[in-house]
Amino acid sequence: MLLNPYFIAEIRLIIANARENAARAVDHQRALMYWYIGQRIFEEEQQGKDRAEYGKYLIRNLAQELEPELGSGFSIRQLERYRQFYRMFPIVSALRTQFSWTHYKLLLPIADEDKRAFYIAEASKNLWTARQLERQINSLLYERLLLSNDKEAVLAVAQGEKLPVIPQEVIKDPMVLEFLGLKREAAYYEKDLEQAMITHLQDFLLELGNGFSFVARQKRIHLEGDDFFIDLVFYNRLLQCFVLFELKTHKLTHEDLGQLQMYVNYYDRKEKLERENSTIGILLCTDKNNAVVKYTLPQDNQSILASQYHLYLPKEEELTKLLKEDMERFGTLGHEN
Known part of the structure; x- marks a missing residue:
């Protein structure tokens, strides 16, 4: 007896969706892990008398403990990045569930708060993959839109606070x-x-x-x-x-x-x-x-x-x-x- 091909297609779709949701959940949990690591590093280094020196000592010694056991994801450079992640996104509930750690790694080097807010809003609204976000950052999407608009208008449209009224x-x-x-x-x-x-x-x-x-x-x-x-x-x-x-x-x-x-x-x-x-x-x-x-x-x-x-x-x-x-x-x- 042959099975209905539409039935088989539905089962395959259920499996594909479940795998995609599982992968997205894992990505989000990884980002949360790095955020909490960054939070603890930041809180711990604030207890040092000379915070700058204590911070370097703290991260260097933490990396020496973790990297041999857990790999390069816990090197000095990565631990510094986790601290930066926490400082740039200090409210854990504000982290986007659809963003992977790769999304956040692309956003961390953006120092301009308006520019970073623009890419966060656009990536979230349009469900950009990390690769799409990287491409838009590298092609200077924000700067190209600024050519014929002011900063407030570009950000307002991206965040859905206003609808575009002119083609520019x-x-x-x-x-x-x-x-x-x-x-x-x-x-x-x-x-x-x-x-x-x-x-x-x-x-x-x-x-x-x-x-x-x-x-x-x-x-x-x-x-x-x-x-x-x-x-x-x-x-x-x-x-x-x-x-x-x-x-x-x-x-x-x-x-x-x-x-x-x-x-x-x-x-x-x-x-x-x-x-x-x-x-x-x-x-x-x-x-x-x-x-x-x-x-x-x-x-x-x-x-x-x-x-x-x-x-x-x-x-x-x-x-x-x-x-x-x-x-x-x-x-x-x-x-x-």
Whole structure:
């Protein structure tokens, strides 16, 4: 007698969920263990007359006792990290059950409290794995959002205290697309870029940010005998609007902006429901001239954005430099009469 395949699939799902929950529980218990170790080290070292010297002596001698028996997880460096863990997160009930110790190890080096709070909120809200959190930190997600927002707004959106109302609050510039696997030196076509995004759609959605859902690729528009095709169509439930992507493997031109403006106008007039907000168009390009963007589009433009993309994960200093240069260019343009 053959068993119902749906029954077998359900049993397998129960087993997989139980194993996942067990692994998550173990990870959380490990983080709790390190927190309590850090707490006891901190409390003990406070009893020394010369606290700094006593702290070094305490950790060094504790490591000599524990490491031979329990391994490298109890070395001097690790014990110092556990103490730092306790001092950075002094309330045990505030620890996130979905975070593993690896999550916390990634958060510990972040000295800026607002920046750390941002990553905690985003990782918790979006159920980021430790690997996803590492990728977002390394790609300077926080700094990229700060380029067009103030610190309070970025943190408020991340912590769910306010919904984004303008596209700049969720759209990043530049975007980092190293997960596509395209080499920056190699020749590739726009269709290659589009196909890579579809193949790595989950990673692309992570890079796009909160609230995005995929709708269509190469969306056909028929206008009195002429056919046009929008590269990618998404919907953002937070902004409550369609988001259209045009992909360019060259530096942005004013013709590119005009083409995207036509697509946005079409969606606003033919696809958008009355209760929805105006469509947003994003031109994803290898390079852009902010002055061209400014003078091609209306002064009150909120519907068309140009975002530069990188096919590799830049070093922090390199990406910081790029962000600084962009901020300076925006500042110069913003002060023109």
